[in-house]
Amino acid sequence: xxxxxxxxxxxxxxxxxxxxxxxxxxxxxxxxxxxxxxxxxxxxxxxxxxxxxxxxxxxxxxxxxxxxxxxxxxxxxxxxxxxxxxxxxxxxxxxxxxxxxxxxxxxxxxxxxxxxxxxxxxxxxxxxxxxxxxxxxxxxxxxxxxxxxxxxxxxxxxxxxxxxxxxxxxxxxxxxxxxxxxxxxxxxxxxxxxxxxxxxxxxxxxxxxxxxxxxxxxxxxxxxxxxxxxxxxxxxxxxx
Numbered sequence: 621x622x623x624x625x626x627x628x629x630x631x632x633x634x635x636x637x638x639x640x641x642x643x644x645x646x647x648x649x650x651x652x653x654x655x656x657x658x659x660x661x662x663x664x665x666x667x668x669x670x671x672x673x674x675x676x677x678x679x680x681x682x683x684x685x686x687x688x689x690x691x692x693x694x695x696x697x698x699x700x701x702x703x704x705x706x707x708x709x710x711x712x713x714x715x716x717x718x719x720x721x722x723x724x725x726x727x728x729x730x731x732x733x734x735x736x737x738x739x740x741x742x743x744x745x746x747x748x749x750x751x752x753x754x755x756x757x758x759x760x761x762x763x764x765x766x767x768x769x770x771x772x773x774x775x776x777x778x779x780x781x782x783x784x785x786x787x788x789x790x791x792x793x794x795x796x797x798x799x800x801x802x803x804x805x806x807x808x809x810x811x812x813x814x815x816x817x818x819x820x821x822x823x824x825x826x827x828x829x830x831x832x833x834x835x836x837x838x839x840x841x842x843x844x845x846x847x848x849x850x851x852x853x854x855x856x857x858x859x860x
Contacts, residue, residue: 646678661721673716681710718754776849809846
């Protein structure tokens, strides 16, 4: 039988009352009827050869309190309510062997009323540190301004948003190696803005008036595409 625990997470900020969120810890037994331990996230990460323990622990902060869940709730309801819910503010898993996956982080833009995405990441990072996690993966699928945020943030800062917490290149699509990815990011980050403008004009992209707005609104002269992307993200106040 799978087990469920609920833990209160409390904190207070200067001049405000104490706030509390609930952290649900769900113990899932991974063995199927065939007695084969399967984790799709491990497979995607290239960890097929890892001896995965049949116990996986899910750490979840839901968007709203789950009143209907308790120790007597059936496994089917627990799986539907906890594991298949796409609205959680935080959902991460750790296998008993120390390998894990960060599956979801939602800050203010994702419906959180109390914690930002950065604060959610601090909660997850502290959990991983306390539990001695070995390696944790994350698939960055968020979009901002109509483009993959991993692309925008990498052009601006030469790393993804998750890189602030030590996450780095793991496995690229279409057999892209880490060296190729870093080379592409560096070239885009340092691409002269004059070259970028020229390419826009060649393809008749109607972005030049907006580009002038960002150039004139900054404190420093924009020289590269990386400078422009930093300015764009700051102007748009893109925060998770």
